[in-house]
Amino acid sequence: MTVHVSTPTGQAPTGLGRWGRLALHAVLLTGTLLMITPFLVMLVVSLIPQEAFLARDFSPANFSLNNFAETFRQVPFGRYYFNSTVVSVSVTIGQILVSSLAAFAFARLRFRGRDALFLLYLATLMIPFPVTLIPNFLIIRGLGWYDSYPALIVPGFFSVFSTFLLRQYYRGLPMELDEAARMDGASSLRIWWQIVLPLSGPVLAALAIFVFQGVWNDFLWPLVVTTSVEMRTIPVGLNSFVGQYSTAWGLLMAGSVIALLPVLVIYILAQRWFVEGITLSGMGGR
Amino acid sequence: MTLPSEHHRSWRRWRPDQQWEGYLFILPSFLGFLVFVIAAVLFSLGISFSHWGLTGFKEWAGLQNYQALLRDPVFWRALGNTLFYLITIVPSQLVLGLAMALALNQALRGIGFYRLIYFMPVVTTIVAGAIVFRLLFSAQGPVNSFIEGAAALLGFGVEMPNWLGSTRYAKWAVVFLTLWKNTGFTMVIYLAALQGVPRELYDAAHTDGANAWQRFRNVTLPMISPTTFFLFVFQAIGAFQLFTEPFVMTRGGPANSSLSVVQYIYFAAFRDIRMDKASAMAWFLFVFIFIFTLIQNRMQQHWVYYETSE
Numbered sequence: 001m002t003v004h005v006s007t008p009t010g011q012a013p014t015g016l017g018r019w020g021r022l023a024l025h026a027v028l029l030t031g032t033l034l035m036i037t038p039f040l041v042m043l044v045v046s047l048i049p050q051e052a053f054l055a056r057d058f059s060p061a062n063f064s065l066n067n068f069a070e071t072f073r074q075v076p077f078g079r080y081y082f083n084s085t086v087v088s089v090s091v092t093i094g095q096i097l098v099s100s101l102a103a104f105a106f107a108r109l110r111f112r113g114r115d116a117l118f119l120l121y122l123a124t125l126m127i128p129f130p131v132t133l134i135p136n137f138l139i140i141r142g143l144g145w146y147d148s149y150p151a152l153i154v155p156g157f158f159s160v161f162s163t164f165l166l167r168q169y170y171r172g173l174p175m176e177l178d179e180a181a182r183m184d185g186a187s188s189l190r191i192w193w194q195i196v197l198p199l200s201g202p203v204l205a206a207l208a209i210f211v212f213q214g215v216w217n218d219f220l221w222p223l224v225v226t227t228s229v230e231m232r233t234i235p236v237g238l239n240s241f242v243g244q245y246s247t248a249w250g251l252l253m254a255g256s257v258i259a260l261l262p263v264l265v266i267y268i269l270a271q272r273w274f275v276e277g278i279t280l281s282g283m284g285g286r
Numbered sequence: 287m288t289l290p291s292e293h294h295r296s297w298r299r300w301r302p303d304q305q306w307e308g309y310l311f312i313l314p315s316f317l318g319f320l321v322f323v324i325a326a327v328l329f330s331l332g333i334s335f336s337h338w339g340l341t342g343f344k345e346w347a348g349l350q351n352y353q354a355l356l357r358d359p360v361f362w363r364a365l366g367n368t369l370f371y372l373i374t375i376v377p378s379q380l381v382l383g384l385a386m387a388l389a390l391n392q393a394l395r396g397i398g399f400y401r402l403i404y405f406m407p408v409v410t411t412i413v414a415g416a417i418v419f420r421l422l423f424s425a426q427g428p429v430n431s432f433i434e435g436a437a438a439l440l441g442f443g444v445e446m447p448n449w450l451g452s453t454r455y456a457k458w459a460v461v462f463l464t465l466w467k468n469t470g471f472t473m474v475i476y477l478a479a480l481q482g483v484p485r486e487l488y489d490a491a492h493t494d495g496a497n498a499w500q501r502f503r504n505v506t507l508p509m510i511s512p513t514t515f516f517l518f519v520f521q522a523i524g525a526f527q528l529f530t531e532p533f534v535m536t537r538g539g540p541a542n543s544s545l546s547v548v549q550y551i552y553f554a555a556f557r558d559i560r561m562d563k564a565s566a567m568a569w570f571l572f573v574f575i576f577i578f579t580l581i582q583n584r585m586q587q588h589w590v591y592y593e594t595s596e
Contacts, residue, residue: 021392021394024389024392024394025394025396027389028389028390028394028396028400031386031400031404032399032400032403032404034466035403035404035406035407035466035470036403036406037422037428038407038415038418038419038422038466039406039418041418041421041422041428042414042418045421098314098315098318099315101311101312101314101315102311102312102314102315102316104311105307105308105311105312106312109304109307109308109311110304110308111304111305111306111307111308111309112305114308117312117316121319124319124323124324124327126575126576126579127323127327127572128523128526128527128568128571128572128575129527130527130547130548130551130567130568130571130572131326131327131330131565131568131569131571131572132322132323132326132327132330133551133555133568134330134333134551134555134561134564134565134568135325135326135327135329135330135333135565136322136326137555137556138329138561139321139322139325139326139329155318155322157314157318158315158317158318158319158322158323160319160323163315188304188307188311192311213409216411217409217410217411217412219412219413219529219530219533219534220529220530220548220552224552224556234411234413235411235412235413235414235530238411238413238414238417239413239534242413242417242420242534249421252417252421253417253418253421255417256414256417256418259411259413259414260410260411260414263409263410263411264406264409264410267406267409268402271401271402271405274405274409275401275405275474278408278471278474279474279475279478
């Protein structure tokens with residue numbers, strides 16, 4: 001179950017000479033340039049006042065933070081940040097707790113109907129998101145949750161995928177651990193909390209990062225269930241900003257930088273965890 | 287994604303003392319499952335077979351919503367665009383992702399740096415990415431300026447399109463955005479697969495006198511074919527459901543030329559308040575994805591190699 005992403009040992013024999021390596025570096029650097037250009041354009045344009053931008057004058061002498069100040073004046077980014085943080089943290093914790101409890105039961109408890117229910121769970125993995133989008137919107141509205149935190153958070157507590165991933169992992173832990181603990185009089189809840197959870201640290205961390213960045217970047221659901229400025233998450237807020245200032249590029253880029261910077265900083269600091277989390281989860285825990 | 291073999295002797299037998307515990311552990315998850323999946327699916331099916339507007343249920347409609355869809359030129363347009371996204375994005379992403387992974391799988395300096403950069407768009411908020419690409423592909427934007435400048439240097443002139451204003455090219459701008467955003471994901475998954483190919487196979491092929499291309503063709507490709515299959519299906523399902531990229535970048539325009547099916551579902555449900563039409567479309571899409579996946583599953587036995595591990 002370990003995902004090894006960056007082991008320089010055990011690779012295919014390169015058989016590349018010095019020139020081959022140089023050529024490869026040239027190709028990789030071109031790729032780097034293509035991937036990073038959008039970020040650079042975003043940064044440079046965010047620092048350029050509108051007049052200089054229209055005159056296509058990108059000299060660093062013009063750089064200023066005015067666009068950022070103006071963006072913060074026009075858009076409540078602080079509020080968007082707060083909402084995105086509250087929603088992402090709550091969904092991540094809630095989803096992992098709920099999925100982990102269910103996964104523990106599916107993997108390590110024996111009760112009637114367990115396997116049939118799990119199969120039913122798996123079968124629904126096939127259903128695409130657009131099918132449940134409309135009824136879930138109507139259900140949320142019916143519950144009186146429209147345009148509120150519960151609308152953004154509660155549906156995220158449940159995930160077939162996370163349950164499946166954790167169940168696969170819990171199946172792999174030795175059953176003897178539970179049996180020994182039961183001999184000592186431990187309850188199932190205690191076995192889950194004190195044995196199974198501590199043993200699944202890496203997989204929980206990987207899943208947490210996967211869930212967190214998925215919720216943080218999610219766009220369609222918060223777009224559908226919120227309407228007031230106060231309830232917007234960062235992607236939805238950024239999108240409405242596009243509607244208002246479709247060609248005020250300096251402001252739009254400043255907004256994008258504000259939206260991205262913290263995520264990218266965390267990503268660069270914790271890169272290994274991001275890559276492993278997404279690889280592991282992306283491959284369904286194989 | 288195979289389930290591990292059932293190796294506990296009494297695994298399937300249930301235990302009375304764990305009967306209620308099991309249900310209690312599952313309860314929170316099951317409630318969510320019941321409401322947001324089972325009820326939602328049935329609800330959606332019901333809406334798709336009724337007339338449903340601003341005030342809710344009006345009357346049963348039978349197949350009328352589905353029949354109306356088949357006569358709706360915009361729906362066919364959206365379906366065509368979605369297929370366009372599928373056949374442009376999925377293969378290029380597989381090829382580019384594999385090429386990047388192969389390059390990064392070499393013993394080179396700076397691999398960590400390249401991977402850091404290539405994966406950066408994957409963690410980027412897609413709305414921010416779409417905003418930058420609006421600028422990059424604007425009429426006098428960086429992409430056009432760069433290509434025109436490069437062409438001028440080489441001594442010929444090119445006329446670059448106004449990408450986002452063109453019914454022909456808007457889709458392509460969406461494709462480029464999606465490739466930029468997602469190729470890093472494909473790369474990282476391929477990289478993990480490449481590192482799982484046993485070294486001995488390459489050594490043996492080398493001893494048999496296979497050249498680099500033959501080793502790639504006869505060792506690497508078959509060994510990573512399960513990953514290719516997984517990525518192909520995964521990316522295709524993603525392409526069927528493309529929404530944010532065209533929504534933020536082009537709003538589906540001009541003249542619906544970049545409208546995707548999910549975008550049309552969104553507009554039908556939440557702009558025109560036609561929940562019935564939107565639900566019928568969602569089911570149409572589901573059936574489409576289902577048939578597609580089924581066909582791929584059938585076809586995989588011809589090209590996917592599964593190692594029988596003992």
